[in-house]
Amino acid sequence: MRVQVRIVNAFVDGKQGGNPAGVVLQADGLDAQQKQAIAAQVGVSETAFVSSSSSAAFKLEFFTPNRQIAHCGHATVATFSLLRQLGQVDEGWSSKETLDGNRDILIQADMAFMEQRAPEYCDLDDDPALLADILAALGTDPGHLLPGLRPVRVSTGGAFVVAPLVDEAQVHVLQPDQAALARISEQLELIGFYVFSPQARKPGRAAGARMFAPRYGIAEEAATGMAAGPLACFLHDRMQVPGARLLIEQGYLMQPPSPRVITVDLQLADGRIERLLAGGRAQTMHELSLEI
Structure with a gap:
């Protein structure tokens, strides 16, 4: 066939x-x-x-x-x-x-958007050993985290650990231990790890990110709509980044670079995220x- x-x-x-x-x-x-x-x-x-x-x-x-x-x-x-x-x-x-239910899709001009659910957060601060394992597996340390923030497990239909680093340089130099990330992914039932900084290459964009998903055979993903949703929620809820539309850059820090941008529209009610649409061209x- x-x-x-x-x-x-x-x-x-x-x-x-x-x-x-x-x-x-x-x-x-x-x-x-x-x-x-x-x-x-x-x-x-x-x-x-x-x-x-x-x-x-x-x-x-x-x-x-x-x-x-x-x-x-x-x-x-x-x-x-x-x-x-x-x-x-x-x-x-x-x-x-x-596999786990239906999702709405929006076709808008030359863009396609997919629905994701309201975020569910699981803070990792209550398990210092696990947090240390995650940072070591990513190839970074607590001194490179954004002040006052820690990695968090976030799910909007698929779970990721969102890890906030202080600048683009620290995101760029990561050389993760893929076997360790795969082990932690099984433990926490993750799709992968989305590591970001607030620095982006183009104005008006909220973050620049990299994504690692060795549990699914993906050493590094070039653009990840299912991860951009959790990150947009983290930016809104934990970092108070304003706006209902957030643009996430990915792929700029890969070798060779391959620029991608993911658009996330947060649907808010009284300041709370009820659901979101992530998409692009x-x-x-x-x-x-x-x-x-």
Whole structure:
């Protein structure tokens, strides 16, 4: 059987960069083992498989090269941008069915946004040994944290440890212990670690970040919508960064650099985050034909 896979770069910054996702349309006839084999062959951080749904507009399943994952931000943006380009969705609201429920999707001009839930925080200060392990695994220490702040486990549908460092230089020099991060990820049931500073390359952006997810076979991700949501919540709730729309840079500090920008719209009620939409622009790059 031959399968067509489109490679779509999500969260492009202007016409630069973007995080590549595989997208397989009309995937109803594929089983989980075949999907995992395709994702491994494609070799990008996540591949999305699109099939019919009885409860949403589309069913989306996401596979990294080594396992299935409930949600993926950049692959969602890539998928719905592609569907829009092919005329299979209109501007306005749509939806996706996922492993743990349905999520709203908003198509707005040339941008696609996905819903995430209100944040749930788990502070790590009450376990000094765990906090020390996290910092050591990331390759940093308490002296490089933003004053008055500590890493926090944040979930808006997928959990990340959000780690605030004092400046871009400290984020840039990180050389994490991937095996240690994978072990801690299993312990805390994390997708990964989102390390950031308030410094960004372009004006009007709230943070510059890097993301590590070795539990899912991803040493470093170039742009991560599911992590940008928790970070935006952290910026709003813990750092009092103003505004309901926050822009997060990612990919600038990778080698080689590949600029990405993720837009997060916080939906607030009396100053509290009720839910959020994370999204951006995407560009279809090329197609693969795989034999399975």
